[in-house]
Amino acid sequence: MTTTTAPKLKTSAMIASFVDPGQKTATAPFGHALVEAAAQNDKIVGLSADLAKYTDMHIFAAEYPDRFFQMGMAEQLLFGAAAGMAETGLVPFASTYSVFAARRAYDFLCLDIAEPELNVNIVGGLPGLTTGYGPSHQATEDIAIFRGMPNLTIVDPCDSVDISQAVPQLAASEGPTYLRVLRGKVATVLDEYDYTFELGKAKTLRGGADVLFISSGLMTMRALQAAERLAADNIDVAVLHSPTIKPFDSQTVLAEMNTDRLVVTLENHTVIGGLFESVAAAATRVGLGKRVVPIGLPDQFLDAGALPTLHERYGLSTDRICATVRAELG
Secondary structure, three states, X not given: OOOOOOOOOOOOOOOOOOOOOOOOEEEOHHHHHHHHHHHHOOOEEEEEOOOOOOOOOHHHHHHOHHHEEEOOOOHHHHHHHHHHHHHOOOEEEEEEXXXXXXXXXXXXXXXXXXXXXXXXXXXXXXXXXXXXXXXXOOXXXXXXXXXXXXXXXEEOOOOHHHHHHHHHHHHHOOOOEXXXXXXXXXXXXXXXXXXXXXXXXXXXXXXXXXXXEEEOOOHHHHXXXXXXXXXXXXXXXXXXXXXXXXXXOHHHHHXXXXXOOEEEEEEEXXXXXXXXXXXXXXXHHOOOOOOEEEEEEOOOOOOOOOHHHHHXXXXXXXXXXXXXXXXXXX
């Protein structure tokens, strides 16, 4: 008697791509943008805490080996060294995973870099739910941790366009910055819109009479996808992209909110302490009595698994966004 064994299904927890099949992408936009910026500014240097390959810093290291410093698995040393380099007039970009930047080296970033307002640019890989490795690697609360730090600029880019345009502006910015970088094959979305990244500014990508999406990071891509899909149901959705979380562009956001439209925030971050609370706080300060519906990660430690499964489970998928809007509109 012959028996057959069904093939074992494999699910990779390290699927670090949320890009749809066939979608236009750019490879390592951060690394290439840093190389381009360094060609124009010989003060730019790169550092990494043993994660250059996984934050796309390896592109810079290959092009400028004499301006790259491998600090090993020592995030506190990474930030301390970057601070010292900035004190001498250099412009460091220091890369590691977002979880390690936020959890392991907070005090060094706070006192060595932010307090003296040094031009150190922290590059955090795997922000939010962009890895399936579970709570040890999922930086679901990094913005909440960093928003309270004085002097620190926080940027949550949507795609390769945002990243490429943000890097030279961050280098030119006087104080410290934190960039939630997307690595590898990164979606290219914003080139289809009349959009230019401008540090500290939110930009309207499309208009709409029924719903206003206010989004940041990869969720702007999902917001645009959901807006297109909802249009088939005669639901007209506007999308306002806010890549700079701090300083927050309250003026633009409030002007867009002050209508009869349903307002929904979308972020690849816990709903605690990120974009949703920035929007809600801005409205409260000026007395704008407006309900805001948050789409974001729950206030809990997330599961490990494949990204498509996790994005569906935790409400970040386009299907879940559309379902939320339809339910709200009744």
